[in-house]
Amino acid sequence: MENLPIIILASVFVAAFLAPALHRVLGDRCGLVLSLVPLAGAWVYAEMVPRIMAGQPFVYRHAWVPSLGISLDFRIDGLSLLFLLLISVIGVFVTWYAAGYLAGKKDLGRFYLYLFGFMGSMLGVVSADHLVLLFVFWELTSISSYLLIGYYHNEAKSRAAALQALLVTGAGGLCLLAGVILLGRMAGTFLISELLAMDAAALVAQPGFTTVLILILLGAFTKSAQFPFHFWLPNAMTAPAPVSAYLHSATMVKAGVFLLARLFPLLSASPLWFPIVAPVGAVTMITGVVMALGQNDLKKILAYTTVGVLGTLTMLLGIGTELAVKAAMAYLLAHAIYKAALFMTSGTIDHETGVRDPDLLGGLRRAMPFTAAAALVGGLSMAGVPLLLGFVSKEYFYKALLDAQGAGVLWEVLGVGASVVMVAAAITAGIKPFWGKLLPTPKHAHEAPWTMWLGPVLLGVAGIKTGLFPSYAGAGLVGPAAAAVLGDGGFVADLKLWHGWTTALGLSAVTVLLGLGLYALLPRIRAARGIFGGLARLGPEHGYDNLLSGLLAFARWQTSVLQNGYLRNYILTVVMFTVVLVGWMLPGVVPSPDWDTMVRPHVLTVTVCLLIMAGAIFACLTSSRFTAILALGVVGVGIAMLYFMFSAPDLAMTQVLVETLTLVLFVLAFYRLPVFGNYSKKSVKIRDAILAAVFGTVMAMVVLVEQSSRAADNAVSRFMGENSLALANGRNVVNVILVDFRALDTLGEITVLAIAALGVFAMLRLRPGRGGKEDR
Amino acid sequence: MNSIILATVSRLLTGLLLVFSVFLLLRGHNLPGGGFSGGLVAASAFVLASFASGFPAARRLLVVPPRVIMGFGLVVALVAGLAGNVAGYPFLTGLWDTTLFPVVGKLGTPLFFDVGVYFAVLGVTTLIVFSLGEDSEEED
Known part of the structure; x- marks a missing residue:
């Protein structure tokens, strides 16, 4: 049972393909059965914590395409483990949540197929030790995310958002592929563990490394919605709530951050790392929180603050000190826990009341007590109130900024500014809908089924537990993760709740107070929403639209010429x-x-x-x-x-x-x-x-x-003639070539034939206007 | 096309052509023939049947829809290729049994691959011919 983590990875994919059949048999309850797989995964990964803490990574190798030097190499270290646990645990909750949220939908089976496909790909991304393997899983997350965002496929807006996410992350994926291949050739190995063990300074000094760095950064930035590619993430909120909770807060969008962290020891050796990554992160952070101010939709607020957090994480990795990396890991953990809960609770509100505008919501705590409790804890953690993990991670965030070089007091100003908006957003999303006077809603509000509140409540419990006793999470998860990022086996990180009367604590207090003040001003800011709309129109999304329509026009033109x-x-x-x-x-x-x-x-x-x-x-x-x-x-x-x-x-x-x-x-x-x-x-x-x-x-x-x-x-034909009988047991050389020597070509050809035949069939038998006749 | 001669002859010929197609498929590794030409002969058997007694009858004769045959062929070819992987060799490596069987000779995964090609070609051809033929009949 040495290879349990790999078995888990494989069974997630198996579960994905079984999901539609299972849904046919079990109906809405299939989600509960399916959730056993990530639950088992969470168990297996949790069991690995002591071993990872002791500095013994899990390694698994299996040949895949030996002729290209591609193999199925997996390696689980502290960084991987942190992500694996987040993906599997939140995966369980999201699976439950979807069972309630999408109850009665007839294509729930298809939804689980996509969701588990995504889960498997994500587990693959974070445990791959081979650059090409990582890329393959990376692309799979893009594709499954496309299918999930476009789940409501008969809505044009959903489809456009899905396509936008796919095109932006897909373009980044292509850059990543180029970067990965260049890097592998330059270093002479595609194994990440070998790459990180190399002399980074020598590798960085090689000509062409700048290209590699920029290509890989483009891949990471598009995936993690960094400015100027951030616009796809808020648009992706057309997806159902479980998708937003899973992909767009806890896991997929963090894949880019993961990649930056994974290759940190190598890439950060470049002199360009700090001047590119830190400013991009900072700009993203500010863009995200500023845009969050103008939203009057719970999901959009959460989405923009997620953009802000992704910027924060990127900025911390860009700063790249020991403290900053540790802060990034702690922040990542805290954010995944509270943001997944908040996305789910806001989805519940939408599901049970039909309203997503925070101004029209209030006093729901009596109607939905469990959801309210979970949202309260999530909101307080997001605001960075003491005794919750969000507070601890924000302390480390401030400490890292106080310690950071290169921009003086600007770091603290930006950091506090962003956190102040987070406080206001946290109150809006986590507290406002449930407290105060009960406001009437189109649907009569009542508590959601347990599948929809148990996950957020458990996440809340996790937030409190890790907030009260941060040293467990520190030594077990954050420390090993930070050690893996820094590539320093001896580095032990610990998280503490109390640091004494420090500057960071003062900044935290100021943040909460300013946040409360900002919250009071929010209605006035939102009244000027026109300005934010204008900002969005000036933004990079405009460029995306122009590029896309230009490309389509060009495609139309050249098709009319050539085809x-x-x-x-x-x-x-x-x-x-x-x-x-x-x-x-x-x-x-x-x-x-x-x-x-x-x-x-x-x-x-x-x-x-x-x-x-x-x-x-x-x-x-x-x-x-x-x-x-x-x-x-x-x-x-x-x-x-x-x-x-x-x-x-x-x-x-x-x-x-x-x-x-x-x-x-x-x-x-x-x-x-x-x-x-x-x-x-x-x-x-x-x-x-x-x-x-x-x-x-x-x-x-x-x-x-x-x-x-x-x-x-005539070497080729001589070879075929001489070896036909000896190697392939056939006297008919033509046939031996077809089915043995060049069998891959034949396989390709019959596949093409089949596609052509389906094309003929589709054009003749399925064309509109045939009145939907029975087709065989 | 309601020709009694054609209908009578086709009843005999369809069977013969099918037997011939299997013959071609099995001897292909050592003598002229193989899955591709075998599949084409089999397809022409059904095309002949469709000309003699109409497309619905030809479909009944085929029992399974052409699309399924086509997919079956692709899957067989793929599985024959994957057998190499299971045995620890690269994809599509031929594996052979050393015993000699009558007619076929040695058995090996390339033969199964050829069977896949046979069904894929049969499915593709009948799918195209039937689609085109039934479409023109409906328009008439």
């Missing part, structure tokens, strides 16, 4: 390019034909050739479509005979069969074709005739070249 639907134009293009590309290489290599040594052709061969030529010419000149088809048939059968004469019976047989079936298809389509007319002008005909003649000449020359070079170098 204009006329078969003759396609053939013209293909032939022309072949003539040009092959033709310009020919001069000089074409041997003059040696007439004397050439074998005199058999009279039968000549006859067949003449027959083919006659058929081709006749097909061009005839004015009846039917005769043209028959004439082409003559050409095809003639070619088959040539194959046969030159001892290629396999080719001949296939050619005859294909000719026959083509004829059948022609006959079937015959009556649907327009009247056979004379459409082309004379000049076009002359052009085509010239091109055809040139093409024929070029092909003849290619044959000559091929013939003359064949004697010298």
Whole structure:
């Protein structure tokens, strides 16, 4: 049972694919059964804590694509473990939550398929030790996130948001892939553990490292919604609440931060690390919280503060001191716990009352006491009130800022400013809806089913427990995580609740007071919402829209030029390019034909050739479509005979069969074709005739070249001939090539054939206007 | 097309063609033939049947919808390829049994791969022909 973490990873994917069937059998209860998988995962990962604390990472290796040096390498250290626990524990809660939130939806099974697919990919990202493997899981999270954001797929807004998230993170993913490959080639290894053990300074000094750094940062920044790519995250709030709670607060958006942390020892050695990462993080932090001020939608407020927190984490990693890294890990843990709870409670409010505007909500605590309690704890933790983990992490955040170099007092000003807004947002999202006077809501409010409040309540308990006794979380999770990030085995971090009367404590107190003041001013700020709308319009999302519409216009233009639907134009293009590309290489290599040594052709061969030529010419000149088809048939059968004469019976047989079936298809389509007319002008005909003649000449020359070079170098066909029986137990070399030597090509070909057939089927049988007839 | 001659002949020929297609498939590794040409012959058997007695009858003769046959073929080919992985070799490595069987000769995963190709080609061809044919009939 050594490989339990890997078994868990695999079973999450298995659970994903079983989910639709399970939903058919169990209905809404399938979520509870499915949640056993992440629950088991949480258990397994928790059991690993002592071992990781002792500095013994879990390692698993399995060959995957040995020819490319890609293997399934997993390595779980402190950083991985922190994420694994967050993903599995919050995964359990979200699975429960979705069972209540989406109860009765008929595609709940599909939802769980996506959700568990995402969960598995995320577990994969954080435990991968191979750069390519990490990238594969990374892309899987993008795709599953696309499907989850677009879950309400019949709403245009949902689809647009899903597409936007996919395009932004997908573009970043491509940058990451390029960066990862460059880095792997530069270092000579794709194993992350080996990379981090190398001499970072030497690697960083290599030419081209700046490119690697920027590409990898682009991948991380798009994923973690850093400015100027932050806009997709608030838009992704069109997703159902469980998705927002899971992907857009606790896990996926932190993948970018994870990547920065994972490669921290290497990338932070670059002199560009601090000047890029810290400012980007700071700008994101400020953008997020400023935009959060103007929102009147609980989910949007939480989304923008999430952007702010992601900025904070990036900024801390950018600062990169021991204290900052430790603060980042503590902040990450605290944020995941309170934000997941708040996303779920605000989803519950929306679900039970139909309202998401905090101004229209109040006094719900009597109607939904458990949800109110969970939201209260989450809100207080977010505000950084003592005895909760949010307070502890904010203390470390301030300590790290006080300790940071490079921008003087600006760090503290920015940090406190952002935290003040967090306090106001926390009150708005966690406290305001439940306290004060009961406001009437469209739906009569009552407590949600236990599936929807148990998770947030347990998260609240976790927040209190870790807040009161932070040293457990410090030594067990945050410390090993920070040690893994810093690449320093001996570093032990501890979290303390009480540090004495420090500057950080003073800043915390000031933050809460200013936050309360800001909260009082919020209605007035929101009244000026127009300004925020204007800000958003000026922002980078505008650039995204322009880029996208420009790209689409370009695609339309080039499609209308290249894919204009006329078969003759396609053939013209293909032939022309072949003539040009092959033709310009020919001069000089074409041997003059040696007439004397050439074998005199058999009279039968000549006859067949003449027959083919006659058929081709006749097909061009005839004015009846039917005769043209028959004439082409003559050409095809003639070619088959040539194959046969030159001892290629396999080719001949296939050619005859294909000719026959083509004829059948022609006959079937015959009556649907327009009247056979004379459409082309004379000049076009002359052009085509010239091109055809040139093409024929070029092909003849290619044959000559091929013939003359064949004697010298026929290594490939000799290999095939000699090894067909020895290696593949077959005497028919053609077939051995198809099913053994080049079987991958064949597999690709039959797949393409199948796709083409489905395309024909879809166009003919599924097109609109057929009145939804039964299709088989 | 209601020709008695065609209908009578096709009843005989369809069976013969199918037997021939299997023959081609099995001998393919050592003699001319193989999954691709075998699949095409099998498809032409059903195309012939459809011409003689109509598309619904041809579909009944095929029993399973063409799409399913096509998918089945792809899966068989994929599984035959994955057998290599299970045995610890790269994907699509041929595995052979050394005993000689009558007609087929040695058995190996490439033969199963070829069976996959056979069904994929059969499914693809009949799917296209049936779609096109039934579509033109409906329009008439």
